[in-house]
Amino acid sequence: MENSSLLNGLRLAHIWLIFVAFGVSDRVKNGALAINCTLQGTARMPAFSMDGEFIIGGVFSLRYKEITKIHSYTIVPEPPTCTGSVNSRELRLARAMIFAIEEINNSTELLPGIKLGYKIYDSCASVSVATHVAFQLSNGEDPVIQTGHNCSNLGVVMGVIGASSSTPSIGISRIFGPFNIPLVSHFATCACLSDKQQFPTFFRTIPSDHYQADALAKLVKHFGWTWIGAIYSNTDYGRNGMASFLEAAHKEGICVEYTESFYRTEPQKIQIVADVIRRSTSIVVVAFTAAGDMKFLLEELNQQPSPPRQWIGSEGWITDLQPMRFSFSAGAIGVAIQQSVIPGFGDFLLRLSTSEVAASSVLTDFWEEAFNCSLKKTLSKEKRLCDGTEDLVTLKIPFTETSKFRITNMVYKAVYAIAHAIHTAVCQETNFTTTCIKQKTFDKNQVFTELKRVNFTQNGYHVSFDANGDPVASYDVVNWQKPESGIIELVTVGYYDASLPKGQEFRIYKNLTWLDGDMQVMKRVQHCSSS
Template identity: 70%
Template sequence: MDGDFVIGGVFSIHYALQTVIYNYTTKPEPLRCTRSLNGRNIRFARAMIFAIEEINNSTELLPGITIGYQIYDSCASVSVAMDAAFQLLNGQDPVIYKDSNCSQSGEMKGLVGESGSSQSIGISRIVGPFYIPQVSYFSTCACLSDKQQYPAFFRTVPSDQFQADALAKLVKHFGWTWIGAVRSDSDYGNYGMASFLAAAQREGICVEYSESFYRTDPHSKIKRVADVIRRSTATVVVVFLSPGDVKVLLEELAQELPPPRQWIGSEAWITDPLMMSFSFCAGAIGLGIQQSVIPGLRNFLLDLSFTEVAANSVLTEFWGDAFNCTMIKSIDPKKRVCDGTENINTLISPYTETSQLRITNMVYKAVYAIAHAIHNAVCQETNFSIQCDKHFSLESKQVLSELKKVNFSRNGYSVSFDANGDPVAFYELVNWQRSESGDIELVTVGYYDASLPKGQQFHINRNIIWVEGGIKVPVSMCNDNCFPGNRKVLQKGKPVCCYDCIPCPEGEISNTTDSPDCFPCPSEFWPNEEGDACFPKPIEFLYFDEIFAKILAAFSVTGACLAIITAVIYFYHRTTPIVRANNSELSFLLLFSLTLCFLCSLTFIGAPSEWSCMLRHTAFGITFVFCISCVLGKTVVVLMAFTATIPGSNAMKWFGPPQQRLTVVFFTFIQVLICTIWLLLRPPFPMKNLTTYKDKIILECALGSAVGFWAVLGYIGLLAVFCFVLAVLARKLPDNFNEAKLITFSMLIFCAVWITFIPAYVSSPGKFTVAVEIFAILASSFGLLLCIFAPKCFIMISQPEKNSKKYLMNKI
């Protein structure tokens, strides 16, 4: 149709170009389309005409100016699309002018098309150098955003860069990490899949296979791609194919159905009604262009008179295919002649399917975008009217400049372009669901809006029906998840999504699924049995309510009671020879010190504190020195008693009761001095021992100064050895009540206990260190009490006849 300004249009009305093998002996024939018509793309072309008619009838947009159009069929072929571009550039005027312009009338000011990215690239290479704006309604290749190569290219459909990111987020959202990928061997498929694979890699998604083909490839190649899909372990297949390529692949797969596959589709085919006839793809999901409403379009599409159809070769072919008739009498008797009684209102075809207008609206907006650019170039708005100059010498460069700035809304849908000629990306998430009648219908289940902040772009607001009608999200992984408590170990030579799961090492956890690493717990925490959480380590010390501690406490109290009972017995028999002959004052001091020794073991039970740590070690050291000092005094008295019987010896005067008391005080004072220095310089203190056990904390008393501790023990040991040596020297002295033998045996037990204590103390872990120390205290204390006092108490109670002076003097 002619007009003041002409807009070109290129649509893939047929599926393919007829291939001819030339032998170079005849002139090549004109390019011809083949295969059946694409009713959906006829609707696109008619939508362009509808939009132009709306503009021509508008009083607000280009009033008084008519827009003409020239629409060409590209046959989904790059070569035919480029041929159409040349024809659009040259115009329809048969006269050749020799001045600046080859054609004067109907020079094209803009072009709507094409759907395929490869075709659009070919067209853009031709019209771009002339600054003729090209607005595509369905070419999504991200490569077309490069303004260096395609300076005059615009589109109303989002770039595949947005779609690739959205598809990767979609796959990640449902937890699929092991997928297959199939693409068209074209600019659309190759660039789109490259963008998707890059986005998938960023999301941690692995691709089992990535196959490409083109619908004109040999059947063997297409069959090989189908076989790869059949044999693969990936349940999810991401398909970046043009509708023509999808149709070829699905037809091949229908020959031998693959295992259930979850199809993820790009916008090029996922909303194409023709593809929904393949029932084994039910449950497919993908990104579709936003649904829209174009008032009046359906009536326009159905308003086709038989005369109008007969005058148009494309509509004639469409009419014949739709109603299985022919406009001219056919030699085929089965095919009737179209007579005009056919009712297009009853036709069920992609051409008449207007319930979900998606790409059609992209065509509609493309036409209006060019019209607005022309309007802004040739029209001036005043307060009262709009004045447009149809004779204005409009150059395509001016239209291109104005097109970059357009910003308007039509039917509630905004139209604008960014610096790359791209619109704001908005996709609907669509799902192929079976209706009650068994047919597959397109259901919108969510959306993706690239204009929203990161993390809020993807939204699902309706239940999805998956492959085989399932409501549970299918699983597509190279192997099972590594649950918390385990970590991933990559399998050699395989993608990062293929891994083995091994438990976390001791002391480490992982609290997320598929964690690549395990993390150590803080020093005072330890993993639970599952290895997915850290809990405070149990604190260990010798509790009072433990059975073991109760037993030790019972022995301690029992020993103290025995010492007190012994003291009572001695006090009751204090005037008897057996008590008087064995230094009763030192005996009472010894029993008092033994009572303290038994009771000091109680300070080792319970939670260590600053005071208990200082008390337990110092009390132990002082009371034991007090005890050994008393034993040493008794031993020296025995030796001196027999030495004093030698004529002329006055040694006994130096070991009277005052000297004995002074000796005990002196030896004890030295230990008090050692303990005081220890406490002043580096006293014992409570500490948490985190090294002995990995899974628990030992609350113990640190020595503060090891030198101080071993000085206390060493001093006790020195006195014990000295006392033992003296007792050994006095063991054979006569007298029935000689204590030397008893002291010798008691000191032998004492030294044996504390010699074995040292390695046991060093090697015992945790609370058993404390238990060993308590045991050594009790054992040595019981040794002294029983060996020294038990025989005498036995005589005093059971054999009182031996408790006499005559028996003592060995006269009976």
């Protein structure tokens, strides 16, 4: 462990030198020594930004991949950049952050007279890009910063929302920790992030996988399945989640025929895992995977369908629309973040104007991909000119899904958590009035300290954190049901609430559809093999 920690420290130091080394010069001003800090390298520009008295950062995977570059090191390497299609689900999450900040800015109770701003960056689901973004959020964008006496108090944000998965969040948290910058994630669920010695400033509004693993094991045991297969993403999310699940499954008397890991960029490994599933004797498969990984596995299984399998899914993929297009996955069961309502957000999402879209490169790319048209005067042969009749209401994509907010609500709650912490740090109640200071000279560590203590309810949703920065764990139990229309629908059939007494945490209150279409528990219950 000591060698591993040392290696991680050296890697972090190396990244620091590459991305954010500062040149420091000094001069005398008014008889005092003034220090200028000069940012070395190219500043990364945010995908969305707005000025304000206090800035909240955001990190979302707005695009699918990072551009691969080969560096000669004869010149200063350019910062990593993102490419590929715009992830409409992640774009919706970023828009949820903007919506929440605008809502708070219009509030007369929370931070009255204070304007919150934001800087939202694209990490393109890349650890290296997320790391670069973390340094950018820590240091600001100004090339030269005169601080008077030292370079320790730069353009630091009050807090950051993100990232959308565990591995990038781990990298960001290691950078933010020494500076007491809080990171509040909406979708990083690895139980490892509850370790406050390693990640002292990490918080999340989504439950830890420790509880999800327990919920999945209890779900499997509830239906009498004791002979299963298990697959997981070869990421921090998948590895830690599966380790927790296997431990919980063992306690429930569940036997595991096989455990296989894979990642979306490993086509040969995906094929191997698909073959293992096809040859296995266990009917039930527990999948602790990310949505992107599961998509590629189901595509591989679709090439040569396996015998019917009962899928048990983690929240990482069970509510994603893409896997639902595979008819052989009908009947899947899993745990999901609870469905919620955010008043006004649906209208906010769908009223994007073409002028607003044209002002943002990310929104422009999203718009052109969604409607297969071009906002630019120079047209390609494949695309027509956008004529202004395009309407988001006509689209059936994750961005326009306004009836079921799950992870979106986790973003919404995270923004409000940071806002409440800022409020407590800079506002005072006097004679039934609230006065907030706009100066940025207060101790920014106060926001981190106050975030630990937040305890409020917004739109009927309670928000607080335990000593590990985790919320109270609760999930919906969902089922992929195929009605007469033949299109798989996501139906909530039960719940899991870790705050309830032992033995009462889990409940099913609706009929389920299984892999063979039966509206009852499968008759083909399997038990541990003696072999």
